[in-house]
Amino acid sequence: KQEVTQIPxxxxxxxxxxxxxxxxxxxSAIYNLQWFRQDPGKGLTSLLLIQSSQREQTSGxxxxxxxxxxxxxxxxxxxxxxxxxxTYLCAVRPPGSSASKIIxxxxxxxxxxx
Amino acid sequence: xxVVSQHPSRVICKSxxxxxxxxxxxxxxxxTMFWYRQFPKQSLMLMATSNEGSKATYEQGVEKDKFLIxxxxxxxxxxxxxxxxxxxxxFYICSARDYLSYEQYFGPGTRLTVT
Numbered sequence: 282k283q284e285v286t287q288i289p290x291x292x293x294x295x296x297x298x299x300x301x302x303x304x305x306x307x308x309s310a311i312y313n314l315q316w317f318r319q320d321p322g323k324g325l326t327s328l329l330l331i332q333s334s335q336r337e338q339t340s341g342x343x344x345x346x347x348x349x350x351x352x353x354x355x356x357x358x359x360x361x362x363x364x365x366x367x368t369y370l371c372a373v374r375p376p377g378s379s380a381s382k383i384i385x386x387x388x389x390x391x392x393x394x395x
Numbered sequence: 396x397x398v399v400s401q402h403p404s405r406v407i408c409k410s411x412x413x414x415x416x417x418x419x420x421x422x423x424x425x426x427t428m429f430w431y432r433q434f435p436k437q438s439l440m441l442m443a444t445s446n447e448g449s450k451a452t453y454e455q456g457v458e459k460d461k462f463l464i465x466x467x468x469x470x471x472x473x474x475x476x477x478x479x480x481x482x483x484x485x486f487y488i489c490s491a492r493d494y495l496s497y498e499q500y501f502g503p504g505t506r507l508t509v510t
Contacts, residue, residue, distance in 0.1 A: 317501075324401075324488055324503035325439075370438060382429075383499065385438040 283308045285386035287371055293392040296363060302356040302389045304371030309349045312374040312381060316345050316356050319368045319388070328369075329356070333376075363393045397423050399491045401502040408479055408509055415475045416505045418489030424469040425491035429499070430462070433486040445472050469494070479509040 284307045294300050304314070313332045317325040329338045329345040331354070337346045344357040358365055371386040398421040408414050418428055426447045431439040443459075445451040445466035453459045461483075463475040472491075476483055488504045 322486070322504070322506065324399075325501040327501075382441060382444070385440075387438040390436070 283311075283373060283375055283384050285371060285373055285384050287369075287386040287389050289389060290387065291390040291392070293394060294361060295394045296361060298361050299357065299359050300361055300391075302358070302369050302371075302391070304354040304356070304386055306352045306354075306373050306384075308375070309352050310376045311349065312376050314345075314347055314354050315372045315374070315383070316343075316354075317370040317372060319370060321368075325370065358391075361393045363395050366391055366393045397421075397491075397493060397498065397500045399489065399500045399502040401487075401489055401505050403505060404503065405506045406508070408507070410480055410509055411478055413475055413477045414479055414507060415473055416487055416489075416507075418472045418474070418491065418502055420470045420491040420493075420500070423491070423493045423495070423500075425472075426469060426494040427492045428466055428472040429490040429492070430464060430472075430474050431488045431490065433488060433504075435486075439488060442474075476507065479507070481509045483507065484509045 286305045315330045316328045319325050331338050331347040342359040347354045368388045368390045370388045372383045375381045400419045402417045428445045430442045432442050433439045442457045443451045443453045445464045447466045451464035466472040486504050489502045492499045
C-alpha cells in the first residue's frame, strides 16, 4: 500500500531564505507526483506536476525534483516571501493510468516570517 | 484555466439534519468527480469517487447511506450528509477530472459545522 510522508510537519523561516520541503513515498512505482498549495480554509492549488519519466519541474521560484528509485521528492522555494506561507501537500498517483487515485501526504505548514 | 466551484462555502447545521454540498465543473465536463474530507491539520482523505450516471464508489470505512453522492450530469456532483452529527464537522473538498485531458482540478472546499 502506497504511503506518502512529508517532513517536517511545520516549518518557520525568515523572509528571503531558500528552503526545501521533503516528500517520501513507499512504493517507487508511480504514475506522477504533484505538489499542491493550500491556504487556510481554502482548496488546493496545483503548483507542479512531475511525470514518472521526469526528474524535475520548475515554475518561477519553485523547483520540484523527483527520485523514484529512492522514493523521494523535494520542493525547493527560492527567496521565500511571506505570501508563500501556506500548507504544501505532496501527492502521488499510482501506476496504471492517469485515472488512478491520488494519494496525499499530510502536508508541511510553512510560515515565512517578515 | 479549469475551475471547480463548491456551494456553499460554509454551512452550519443542527445535529440530525441533512446538508447538501454541490460541486460544479464550470468550464469542462467531468465524467468523474471525487469527494475528500479533511480534518484540521490533516491531509485529504478520499471518501468516494462518483461517475456520471452511475453509483458512487466509496472508500473503506465511509458509510454510503450517510454520505449520499449523486452525479447526475457531466458538470455537477452533490454530496448529502444525512442525519449530521458533530463528528461530521469537517472540511469537504471535491475534485473533478476533465474527461478529455484527465487533469484533476480541486474545488475551494466547504466548511461544515454541525452543532
